[in-house]
Every structure is written in structure tokens, then in C-alpha cells.
Amino acid sequence: MPRIVADWLADHVELPADLTTEQLAADLVRVGLEEEEIHPAAVSGPLVVGRVLEMTGEPQKNGKTINWCLVDVGPEHNATRITGVDDADVPAGGARGIVCGAHNFGVGDLVVVSLPGTVLPGGFAIASRKTYGHVSDGMICSTKELGLGEDHGGILVLTEAGFDAADLTPGQDAVALLGLGDEVLEINVTPDRGYAFSYRGVAREYAHSTGAAFTDRGLAEALPTAPPAATADGFAVAVDDTAPIDGQVGCDRFVTRIVRGIDPTAPTPPWMKRRLEGSGMRSISLAVDVTNYVMLDLGQPLHAYDLDAVTAPIVVRRAAPGERLTTLDDVDRALDTEDLLITDSPDGPGSRVLGLAGVMGGASSEVSAATTDVLVEAAHFDQVTVARTARRHKLPSEAAKRFERGVDPRLPAVAAQRVVDLLVELGGGTADPAVSDLDTTTTPAPLAMDVSLPTRTSGVPYTREQVVQILEQIGCTVAGDDTLTVTPPTWRPDLVEPAALVEEVVRIAGYDQIASVLPAAPGGRGLTPEQRIRRSVARALADAGLVEVLSYPFVGQQDLDALGLPADDPRRTALRLANPLAEDRPLMRTTLLVSLLDTARRNVSRGIDDVAVFEMGQVTRPVADAPAAPQLPVGVRPTPDQLEALAAATPDQPRRVAGVLTGNRVPAGWWGPGRPVDWADAVEAARTVADLAGAEVVVSNDPDHMPWHPGRCARFEVAGGDGEVRTVGHAGELHPKVLEELGLPRRTVAFEMDLSALVDAADGSPRVAAPVSAFPAAKEDFALVVDATVPAADVEAAVVAGAGELLERVELFDLFTGEQIGRGKKSLAYSVRLRAADRTLTAEDVRAARDGVVRVTAERVGAVLRG
Structure with missing residues (x-):
């Protein structure tokens, strides 16, 4: 689920200065983006910038060498006295004395110091403690300890991480500097609203909810430099999709741009790294971070190739039987003929696989630490194709999450330009004038909707002006009077029927306008x-x-x-x-x-x-020769024949x-x-x-x-x-x-x-209680010897038949086997209760019933009355 960093969201929409994370969540819930979780600030307490003044290595008996450091943490935080510690142990000049086991920093470096009282990610509380013969009055932090990455091999030196030393002073608040005090809102986005997997989309929804000013940074005119048109010398691209899924070609737009001369050692700036990590993505390298940043910002997945490892032309095609690909996660994958691939031509057009389109790139052309020239890909792929490939290979990548939900086909050129601008600005590269833009996209089909449909569906009396205003607010083009002709925006591929437009009207106007009215319970017969x-x-x-x-x-x-x-x-x-x-x-x-x-x-x-x-x-109990189920039409009621055919094909359940x-x-x-x-x-x-x-x-x-x-x-x-x-x-x-x-x-x-x-x-008729007789019952016991193979149920049935209409109850109360009754035999003892409804039974009645039991059991199961 997307995570929202508030100051990044503010790049797209105007946010109040006093906006809390709870209020942001409430505003987004109002338009259907539910709060999943509010992630608290990663760090609390005094986390500050420190300058290393002295550093003394001290070998230990265990073979480890520790550094005894004096660190200037600013006049507000430098120690003058430590509670519970002799004054003689306090370093001269008030600098904090800190024991550190890392060795990747030196005197004069600006580092991050967690002072006593700081709580780091994972609930790790910092306190003054005596260790290695010193009182360590704080801790010099690594990237991992701060929750900024997985690097635990050394201390975070701020100047090496991209911060300008001129902007740093000892004692400065490092929580604000590193963005570790920000709460992050995680939201739940329904599958039909893929545009909300971007800051652009969430900001648009916030504007719908609050009326705040929204700036669409997905438009070409919002860029400092407009995306150039395609050139004849652009990196060649071809789409050869001979097996489209559901008639939909796998790729209808493919933009490439080239940036040369990037400094491979250029770091990702701290502000970008902080935003990426706050949004749930780890920093990898400048080129990769820039593509991820633009994807999160606009919602357009991008991919960066090492230009020297790619040979023109790029061919987008389906996989051939037997093809394999090692993806960026170093997994060798057997490809399916439905998989859409990005390929190049070292031995002929499309002969080498570079990646799974819209899902994950291949290892052969990934950007490395030595890459200086980058080929940027921004494409638009079919939702169904990407979704099936991602599930088939169990690769729920960030790119696949967006493509399978629908991406704006107008974004590729704008997103590619954003990547180029950032690589030029941050990596020192030069934009190549060569541009390719293969574009076969079509405009969304207009929908006809009765202007009264939202009212008839929801029961809320919306005016025509209100319906038109809301549809235009979400980006639609609207024409007509009583019957509206509505053309959805390119970023809303889910708006394909009038019911979807009704949902948008109700959602933006407010679900709270729909009255909670319980329907009247119709009279009926209750449960079947x-x-x-x-x-x-x-x-x-x-x-x-x-x-x-x-x-x-x-x-x-x-x-x-x-x-x-x-x-x-x-x-x-x-x-x-x-x-x-x-x-x-x-x-x-x-x-x-x-x-x-x-x-x-x-x-x-x-x-x-x-x-x-x-x-x-x-x-489910299917029949082997059952007919195939018919494909029923959508949006209209099936005919009786179609329903009958469906019922015939439905297996017994x-x-x-x-x-x-x-x-x-x-x-x-x-x-x-x-x-x-x-x-x-x-x-x-x-x-x-x-x-x-x-x-x-x-x-x-x-x-x-x-x-x-x-x-x-x-x-x-x-x-x-x-x-x-x-x-x-x-x-x-x-x-x-x-x-x-x-x-x-x-x-x-x-x-x-x-x-x-x-x-x-069951016969289905209600059970009627038998009348209770006021006359006494007569009891008889029978011990019947039968073959051991005779089921007791057969013997009981014979007893019931022999006792006749006077029988009230029969119960088996004993089973006996032994030499006394013979090998292969068993004795079943039954208690029989006899009663008449209209009289007291006579001795003759009881004798007749007893004789009947002995006779019938002998005839049916060969029973002998045990003496």
C-alpha cells in the first residue's frame, strides 16, 4: 500500500501549515482512500549533528580496537557534568566522550550523534554507560541504526552522504535534517484506482476532498523543459506483438531518452533519499533512485538501462517457447509464451531478452557502479498482460502494481523528461537530443449517461450542474443536456460504464449525503x-x-x-x-x-x-461429460436459453x-x-x-x-x-x-x-408427537444368539417386526461372546418395552409379542433364544 510523506505531497497540492497526519488521513478517507496505518516518527529525543574533535584508537584484549572520541555537539548539548559520573571523567571543554567501534570516519568529520534520552528505530534507547574503561556519553550512529538503510559497516558521515558542510553546525537537530521525525501515512487503495499509487494521484484526491489548490505535474506544461518531439535518430524501438491477450496489444507507447556522461559516483541527494525511504523504497544508486522517485511522484514506472549494454533496436514481443531470463533479483526464470518481453538485437532483432515488460528488468543490462551513459525507458503496457506475468512469476514489483491497475498513457514522455532533468542536475550528465516515441495510444471512449442516473441510483437529489461540475472536477470532458456525453481522463481507465461515473459523483459529493434508511422487512415464512x-x-x-x-x-x-x-x-x-x-x-x-x-x-x-x-x-461433484459453460454477456440480462445452458453446465454442489x-x-x-x-x-x-x-x-x-x-x-x-x-x-x-x-x-x-x-x-411433513398412554408398560428382555457376522441392526429390525404394534421402544443393552455360546456366535441382549394406548396389557398380549419376537428373529437372522 502507498505511503505518503507530507512534504512530498505538498509539491502537488497546497497543505495547511498545521496539518496533522490524523487530519490528512481523515481528509483522504472522505474520498475513499482508507487509512491503513500511521507510522510514527522513526526517532525521538536529542539526535544532533556532531563534529569529531579527537579520536584515539585503543586496542583491546579481545583483539578489537575501539575509538575513544571527543565530539562537539554544540553549546546546548556539550557536557559540563554527567549524572553519576565523577567530574574527572568528563572530557575537557565539555565535548562529549563517546566510544565507537567503527573506523570509517576521522577527526573533523560531521556525524550524527544520539545523546542520552534518544530512542532509535526498534525502541533502542540511548543512555550514558561505562564501557571499555570510559563513560560513553551517547552514540555515533550508522545508517542502519538510524533506520535509513541496511549499511551497518560504518558511521554515517554527513558530507559523504551529500550534505554541504556549510549548512551543518554542531548541535543542529539531525531529526529534522534527516526527516526522521516525520509521521508517514499508509493508505489502502482499491484495485480500480491505480492513479492513487502516486503522489500526483493522492494530491488530486486531497484537492477533491478539501478544495485545496492542486498543481498537475503530470502535464508537459508543468515541466521546466518541455519534452522534445521524437527524432529520426532516436533509439530504435519496435513492437512485434503477434499474440495479444483479449485482442489488446501488449504495448501501445514506448519512449526512450538518453543521458550521457553521468558521474557514477554521484550520490543520491539526502532529500530524495529521505522521501524514497519514507515512501517505503530503499535507496540503491542515483540512476535507479531517480527512476523510482519519478514513478512514485507521477505514477509512471520507468527503467534505466546501461546504454553500453543495449543494442538497437529494442523489440517488444511475446516470449518464445523455451526462453529464459535472469531478472534483477538474480533468479533464472522459465518464460511463458504469454509473457511480454523487452529485447534487443546483439545477434538479430529481438534475439536477447532484457526484461519482463512492466514487471522487472534483466541482469544483463542493469545500471552498475561503472555506468556513465543511461538509456531511459518510459512505456505503457497492457494491464492484463502485466498482471498475468507478475502472478505467473510471483513478482509483485512496484512497476507491476501500477501497470496492472492502469497507468496514464500520456505520462511516458513527461516522466522521461523528469528523469532526464534530474540525472542532468544531480549526476552531471548531458541530455542526448535523440528521442524516440512510439505512440499508438487512443483517446478514451466517450460514455453516455442520463443526468438523473446518480439521483436514481443513490436517492440523493443531485442537480445537473452538480453532476457536471463533479465529473469535470475529476478530469472528464462533459457535453449534453439531459443525456451527458462524458469522456473520461486518460488516467482513469476504470471509468468504462455509466455506473462508474455515478460512483464518482456520489464519492466526491460525499457518501455522508446518502441517508441510512433500513428497508422495510417484507412479510414471509421465515427460514426454509x-x-x-x-x-x-x-x-x-x-x-x-x-x-x-x-x-x-x-x-x-x-x-x-x-x-x-x-x-x-x-x-x-x-x-x-x-x-x-x-x-x-x-x-x-x-x-x-x-x-x-x-x-x-x-x-x-x-x-x-x-x-x-x-x-x-x-x-463440487462434476460429471465427466458435462457441457462447457457458456460465456454470458455483460451489462444485459441473459436469455432464458443462456441461463438454462449455464445451469446445465454447473456441476452438482x-x-x-x-x-x-x-x-x-x-x-x-x-x-x-x-x-x-x-x-x-x-x-x-x-x-x-x-x-x-x-x-x-x-x-x-x-x-x-x-x-x-x-x-x-x-x-x-x-x-x-x-x-x-x-x-x-x-x-x-x-x-x-x-x-x-x-x-x-x-x-x-x-x-x-x-x-x-x-x-x-425426509418426507418434509412436520413431526407430530405421539400421544402418551396412561396405561402401564410391560417389559421383556431377550438374549438372542446369532452368527457373529450378523449385523446388530438386522437383529433389531427383526425384533421390531416381531413385537408388532404394541412395541414402544427397543434397546440393545448387552453384547456377549464366549465359549459358552459357541465359537463364531454372539449374544445380543435387547430390552423391549410394550404398551397399549387404550388398555392395560394382558398376559396373553405380552406372550403373543414375545412369541412373535422369537419367531421372526429366528426366520430372518437365525436367532436362537439364549437359555
């Missing part, structure tokens, strides 16, 4: 049945101790592999995104568990032993609910050792989901459904209206190999249910 079920399920799982989470629906092939899914598993058929946020996660999830298990793993890896999480969300549990289900404490989770907890949670959905489910074992354990996985099925049985979920313990692959503890359990299918399977 499915919405009520979703809320009930979420509430029930939370009440059961599970924590609801939300995870990203983007997964990779490696995530599906970790679940051990077979190659032909339908869950491997996933929708691939055309422009994924991460290259390793380009797929839409087909199961909630793939992302929920990653959430559980992350919690476990951070030391949380007992994890119980659930998620409710949609999955059922809503599911899943949970993962690991560790203890009941925590250990004074009440006991606790209880670890097991497969039954996952099955119970899944049953809760089905019960709240109102669906009758059948539970059975599923021995082959990854990622669950083959012997501890329950399958949930429902019967559809057509009698077809449909699987709606699974629950149980996860496969050991999956747990090992994901780094989850042993015995971790999970469930996943298709909530959409459960809602569809």
Missing part, C-alpha cells in the same frame, strides 16, 4: 425447512462438544492421494480452476474430509491433543456435514482417566445429523470405503421415493495408513453425511 435443519444440525453438533470450522474448498491432487482413494473413485473427478489462488491446490474439493482433516492435522501439530471439529459446506475427532472424548481429571474417542462417537454424530434431518437411515458395515478402516466403517443409506437405496454418508475410524500419511494420531475417527440428500429423503 432446509435452513432450519442446517441450523439444528450445527447447534446439535456444537452442543455435543464439536467446534465448527470453515476451511478453504481448494485442494490438490496430493490431498486426494493422502486419503488413499482408488484411481476410479468418483471423488477423484474434481473441477479444476482456470486461475487458482495456489498452483498446488487447483481443484475444488469433492469431499469435506479432504480439507477438514487438514484443519485437524494443523491443530494437532500445534499441541492440541483433544480435537473435535466439524464443518458444514458444499462440495451438494451440501455436506463432516466431523473429525481425535484424542479424548471425555477429558481426564479428578473424576477419572477420561475416555478416548472411538468409532461409535463418529457413528453417533452421524445418527444425530440424520435424525435432525428427519430421514430414516439404515446402518450397515462398509468394508471398502477409503479413507475409513475396513472393519470399523458404517455406511448410512436411505430409501428414495422410487424404492432405490442411496448411500448418504459414512462414519467410523480412519484407516491407519491415512492417519500415518496425514500425521494424525491413531484411532482418529470421522464422519461425513450428505445433508442435501438427507433433506430430500
